[in-house]
Amino acid sequence: MDDEWHRVPERNRAAGGGRALALFVAAMLAVAAFLGFHGELPGWPTGEPDTSSPALSAPVPPLDPVAVAHVVQPALVNISTSSHAFGLGAAGSGIVLTPDGQVLTSHHVVKGAESVTVTDVGNGLEYDATVLGYDSGADIALLELGNAADLVIATIGTSSDLRMRDQVLAIGNAGGMGGTPTAIAGSITNLNSTIVALNSADLSRKPLSNMLEVAGAVSSGQSGGALADRKGAVVGVITAASGEPARDIGSTANGYAVPIDTAMRVVQQIRSGTPTDTVHIGPTATLGILISNAEPAGTGARVDVAIYGMPAYAAGIVSGEVITAIDGHTVTTAQSLRAALNLRRPNDTVGLAVTGSGHLQRTVPVVLTVGPPN
Secondary structure: OOOOOOOOOEEEOOOOOEEEEOOEEEEEEEEEOOOOOOOOOOOOOOOOOOOOOOOOOOOOOOOOHHHHHHHHHHHEEEEEEEEOOOOEEEEEEEEEOOOOOEEEEOHHHHOOOOEEEEEEOOOOOEEEEEEEEEEOOOOEEEEEEOOOOOOOOOOEOOOOOOOOOOEEEEEEOHHHOOOOOEEEEEEEEEEEEEEEEEEOOOOOEEEEEEEEEEEOOOOOOOOOOEEEOOOOOEEEEEEEEOOHHHHHOOOOOEEEEEEHHHHHHHHHHHHHOOOOOOEEEOOEEEOOEEEEEOOOOOOOEEEEEEOOOOHHHHOOOOOOOEEEEEOOEEOOOHHHHHHHHHOOOOOOEEEEEEEOHHHOEEEEEEEOEEEOOO
16 A cells, blocks of 8 residues: 555643553555455355246445444443653543453553553443453553442454444544543444554554454544444454554554454463463563574574663673573574563573573573563
């Protein structure tokens, strides 16, 4: 696409730190699948006509944005996060799944957060939230609200029934201002988009695939909110927008959402209590390092920064060294090290094989500590 994509603006906090609206901005549409979820051409008949059915069927009524918003709004929350170390915060949205306070949201809304505060739209009450788990690759997280009860829950639909041109409503905490969620009506324009998304909070980029594309002016703060069908059932989790410049120059504004079937598979994995290479459960364990792929390719994870006071630094690991194994399992890339750490918990001790200057190799025991969702 030739739209100009950009970073979502930040707004300052009185304390002198920054506060970013948690929204992925789609940077580039890389793949647009031509076929729908079931492989048929959208809207085109296949095979022989079904003579047992009437030749004409009643037209589907148009989506009523006011009626759908009335159904969905009470089951949404506004999310506010903060990172005390850097004085930063973010705002987003969430979808209530259980009366006692399990909330579905986007991973990037809570990424790096040291505290998460949630305001329930249905009852107006504020809750402290804990991150139960997340899949950063799918951009999905599950929260638990403390001391919550009798919350209005969302009706969860299915994304497998969606078709091109279906009308939907994107609803969430636009602008991160709280209060009544903003609803944007649009239609499905792609059932299987691949995008590169820019996180406005930390400027990181991430490829996201199998996304629903919606012709609608989704905006910052709506991340983690609901994409609902004409009956008010949630069929997607809002995660990205094409950015304000696209609208400013008159180009078509698009929003992107994780299909609800994908999101709920992650939720079920988190609820099972069994982590995987992609799904992290419970508090995040960290070495306290920034890493990249070592050179030559496939030889390990290079330590770019060992953060002062964190476990790796305390164990004597320094910038420039390369981690080649963890607990006897080979580390070939930065991602393979992250995947291995995804299965660990704070206070676990891991043995790192490290190659330092002069190609000297050693094994370093490191006790992991608690880090923000990453």
